[in-house]
Amino acid sequence: MSAGTQSETLEFQAEVQQLLSLMIHSVYSNREVFLRELISNASDAIDKLRFEALQQEALYEGDPELKIRVDFDSEARTITVADNGIGMSRDDVIENLGTIAHSGTRRFLEQLTGDQHKDAQLIGQFGVGFYSAFVVADRVEVYTRKAGAPAGEGVRWVSDGQGSYTVDTIERSERGTAVVLHLPEAQQEFCDGMRLRQIIRKYSDHISVPIEMPVPSTASDDDSGEGAEEPGREIVNRASALWMRPxxxxxxxxxxxxxxxxxxxxxxxxxxxxxxxxxxxxxxxxxxxxxxxxxxxxxxxxxxxxxxxxxxxxxxxxxxxxxxxxxxxxxxxxxxxxxxxxxxxxxxxxxxxxxxxxxxxxxxxxxxxxxxxxxxxxxxAAFWQAFGRVFKEGVAEDPGNRERIARLLRFSSTHEEKETPDVSLDDYVARMKEGQEKIYYVTAESFNAARNSPHLEIFRRHGIEVLLLPDPVDEWLVAHLHEYDGKQLASVAKGELDLEALGEEGDKEAREEKEQACQELCQRLQASLGERVSEVRVSHRLTESPTCLVVGEYDFGMGMQRLLQAAGHQLPTGKPALEINPDHSVIERLGAESGQRFEDWALTLYEQSLLAEGGQLEDPAAYVRRVNNLLAG
Known part of the structure; x- marks a missing residue:
C-alpha cells in the first residue's frame, strides 16, 4: 500500500464524543496538566519499546537513544510532543484514539452531572490522558509509526474534537509518535519556552526519559546548556528515576x-x-x-x-x-x-x-x-472510607496476616449507631461487659437494616454492644474471622442464645411456663408453614417484634445464602427457625384465630420476618392482598 492511500473519516465512539465535549467546554482551571498527560503517554511508549526490544533489538532501528522532544511555534500557535518509543499502527490509532476501552472511563462518564464546575473537578480526579489535549487545543494532529514497521505504514490522525476524526496512511521514516496541538488565541500563553519549561519541571521532572527542548534564543549558539544532547537543544528534566534517589x-x-x-x-x-x-x-x-x-x-x-x-x-x-x-x-x-x-x-x-x-x-x-x-x-478514617470494603477481603485472602488485618478493621456498632465505621475490634473488646465472652455482630443489607434488626432487641435491653455489618463483603469476613484476641465472633441471628451470658437472670421457671403455654401455637404455626421453616419456637431474643427468623449456629447466614445462590452455588437444604415473642399482642391474639385467617397470619408473620432479614418474597402481590385482608378484619 503506498503512502497517502486509505484515507478515511470515522465517527468517535459515543463515550469519546461525550468526553471530548467535556474537554472542549471545560472550565477546568488547571489547564497546564495537558502537557503532563502527553509526556506521561510518551514515557509509557518508550518504556514499552525498551521492554519489547529486550527480545527484538532490531526495534531500535539503529536509534537506541530514547527521548521525548517538546517544541513550540509561537507564530503558528502549535506545540509538539514527540517520542521515539513503540509507536502505533493504523489499528492501534483507531482503537486508542477513537474508542474508550476501559469500563472505568465509562464509569467516569456516568458520574457526570451536567454542572460544569462539578464535572471539571471530575477531570481532576480522573486522568483523561490523550484527550486532555483538547483542554487547550482546537485541533490535534498525531503522526506515528510502530517500531519495526516499514516507513510506508506511518499514520496521520487529525481531529477538531467535534465528533469525527480522519486517519491517513503516510510515509514516515521516524518511529514513535508526535502529537501536534493547534492552539486558539486564548491559549497563546502555552506557546512560550519558559512557560513550557516551568510546566515540565513542575510535573515531569521525575520522568526517567530525557525531555528535550530548544535552547532559549537568548543563549549563544556555542553554549547550548549543560547536558544538551545536540546543538540547539537541551534536557529540561532531571531524567533520572526518582525512586532511585535517596x-x-x-x-x-x-x-x-x-x-x-x-x-x-x-x-x-x-x-x-x-x-x-x-x-x-x-x-x-x-x-x-x-x-x-x-x-x-x-x-x-x-x-x-x-x-x-x-x-x-x-x-x-x-x-x-x-x-x-x-x-x-x-x-x-x-x-x-x-x-x-x-x-x-x-x-x-x-x-x-x-x-x-x-x-x-x-x-x-x-x-x-x-x-x-x-x-x-x-x-x-479517609483511607477506610475509600478502601475499607476492599481491605476487608484480606481476612479471607491473606491468612498469614489475618490478625494484623483484623486490628485495622473498622465497623459501625450499637455503641453510638453512627453510619461512619470507626469502631475497631480493640475498641469493642475494651467495652465488653464483665463476663461477656463473645464479640457479637449482625449482618444486613444496609446500615439501617442492621441498626433496626429485631435480633438486637435483647442485646439493647442489657446494654451489650453489637457490631453492625452492612457490606456484602462482611459475610465473607465473618466466615473467615472466627475469633479475635481470644474472643469468639458470634452472630446474634444464629442459633439459640445463652441467656446467662447475656445477663438474663430472670425466672427460668417463668420462661419454661411461657414455652409450655405456647407449645400448641408453635405446633399450629409449624403445620401451617410446613417446609418453609425447620421449627417454630418461643424466642428469648425478642422484646418488641412479634417474630424473627434464626438460622442454625453452623449454617450460612441468610445474607451469605443469597450471595452464594446468586453466584450459582448449590446450598444444603437447611431451613431457618421461626421464633415468636409470646409477650407481643399479635402473638397473644393469634391463638384465638382459626381457619384461613390463621393461615394468612402465619404466612404474613413469616414473610415479614423474611423481609426484615433482607430476603425477597416469592409472590409480593399475594403478600399485599393478604395484609390488606387482615387489616380489613
Whole structure:
C-alpha cells in the first residue's frame, strides 16, 4: 500500500464524543496538566519499546537513544510532543484514539452531572490522558509509526474534537509518535519556552526519559546548556528515576508528581512508602496509597497496578502478582536488581523472588496503615472510607496476616449507631461487659437494616454492644474471622442464645411456663408453614417484634445464602427457625384465630420476618392482598 492511500473519516465512539465535549467546554482551571498527560503517554511508549526490544533489538532501528522532544511555534500557535518509543499502527490509532476501552472511563462518564464546575473537578480526579489535549487545543494532529514497521505504514490522525476524526496512511521514516496541538488565541500563553519549561519541571521532572527542548534564543549558539544532547537543544528534566534517589533528596512535591504519573491520577496521594533494600535481594520500592478509589477498583482486571522495573527497565504493570487483590488500590514502583530482564508474566507467578517482594511489600503497607491508625486517625478514617470494603477481603485472602488485618478493621456498632465505621475490634473488646465472652455482630443489607434488626432487641435491653455489618463483603469476613484476641465472633441471628451470658437472670421457671403455654401455637404455626421453616419456637431474643427468623449456629447466614445462590452455588437444604415473642399482642391474639385467617397470619408473620432479614418474597402481590385482608378484619 503506498503512502497517502486509505484515507478515511470515522465517527468517535459515543463515550469519546461525550468526553471530548467535556474537554472542549471545560472550565477546568488547571489547564497546564495537558502537557503532563502527553509526556506521561510518551514515557509509557518508550518504556514499552525498551521492554519489547529486550527480545527484538532490531526495534531500535539503529536509534537506541530514547527521548521525548517538546517544541513550540509561537507564530503558528502549535506545540509538539514527540517520542521515539513503540509507536502505533493504523489499528492501534483507531482503537486508542477513537474508542474508550476501559469500563472505568465509562464509569467516569456516568458520574457526570451536567454542572460544569462539578464535572471539571471530575477531570481532576480522573486522568483523561490523550484527550486532555483538547483542554487547550482546537485541533490535534498525531503522526506515528510502530517500531519495526516499514516507513510506508506511518499514520496521520487529525481531529477538531467535534465528533469525527480522519486517519491517513503516510510515509514516515521516524518511529514513535508526535502529537501536534493547534492552539486558539486564548491559549497563546502555552506557546512560550519558559512557560513550557516551568510546566515540565513542575510535573515531569521525575520522568526517567530525557525531555528535550530548544535552547532559549537568548543563549549563544556555542553554549547550548549543560547536558544538551545536540546543538540547539537541551534536557529540561532531571531524567533520572526518582525512586532511585535517596529519600533525603526527594521533596514531598516530587513524590506527589511521580504518583500522578504512575497512578494516572490528578489528585495527591494519601501517603507513600519509600524503601531501598540491600542484602539477599536488592530492590527499591515506592508505594502509594491514593486518597480516593480509582474507577476500576472493582474490575476483575484493573487497568493499573504496581509498575515492575528491572534495573530501571520497565517490565510490566502488574495487578495480581506483586500485591494481593485486597491491596489492589496501591500504586507505585518496584525496581529490582536481581530479577532477569526477560521475566515473563508466567515467571512472575512462580518466581520465589517475586514472592519475597510481595511479602515484604505487604508488611510495609500494613506497617504504614498501623502507624496511620494510631497517629493519624483522620487520615486513617479517609483511607477506610475509600478502601475499607476492599481491605476487608484480606481476612479471607491473606491468612498469614489475618490478625494484623483484623486490628485495622473498622465497623459501625450499637455503641453510638453512627453510619461512619470507626469502631475497631480493640475498641469493642475494651467495652465488653464483665463476663461477656463473645464479640457479637449482625449482618444486613444496609446500615439501617442492621441498626433496626429485631435480633438486637435483647442485646439493647442489657446494654451489650453489637457490631453492625452492612457490606456484602462482611459475610465473607465473618466466615473467615472466627475469633479475635481470644474472643469468639458470634452472630446474634444464629442459633439459640445463652441467656446467662447475656445477663438474663430472670425466672427460668417463668420462661419454661411461657414455652409450655405456647407449645400448641408453635405446633399450629409449624403445620401451617410446613417446609418453609425447620421449627417454630418461643424466642428469648425478642422484646418488641412479634417474630424473627434464626438460622442454625453452623449454617450460612441468610445474607451469605443469597450471595452464594446468586453466584450459582448449590446450598444444603437447611431451613431457618421461626421464633415468636409470646409477650407481643399479635402473638397473644393469634391463638384465638382459626381457619384461613390463621393461615394468612402465619404466612404474613413469616414473610415479614423474611423481609426484615433482607430476603425477597416469592409472590409480593399475594403478600399485599393478604395484609390488606387482615387489616380489613
Amino acid at each position: 529519600k533525603s533528596e526527594v521533596s514531598d512535591e516530587d513524590y506527589r508528581e511521580l504518583y500522578k504519573h504512575v497512578a494516572h491520577d490528578f489528585d495527591d496521594p494519601l501517603t507513600w512508602i519509600h524503601n531501598h533494600v540491600e542484602g539477599r535481594q536488592s530492590y527499591v520500592s515506592l508505594l502509594y496509597i491514593p486518597k480516593r478509589p480509582p474507577f476500576d477498583l472493582y474490575e476483575q482486571k484493573p487497568a493499573h497496578g504496581v509498575k515492575l522495573y528491572v534495573r530501571r527497565v520497565f517490565i510490566t504493570e502488574d495487578t495480581e502478582h506483586l500485591l494481593p487483590r485486597y491491596l489492589r488500590f496501591v500504586r507505585g514502583v518496584i525496581d529490582s536488581d536481581d530479577l532477569p530482564l526477560n521475566i515473563s508474566r508466567e515467571m512472575l507467578q512462580h518466581n520465589p523472588m517475586i514472592s519475597s517482594l510481595r511479602s515484604a511489600s505487604v508488611k510495609r503497607i500494613l506497617d504504614r496503615l498501623e502507624r496511620m491508625a494510631k497517629n493519624e486517625p483522620e487520615d486513617y
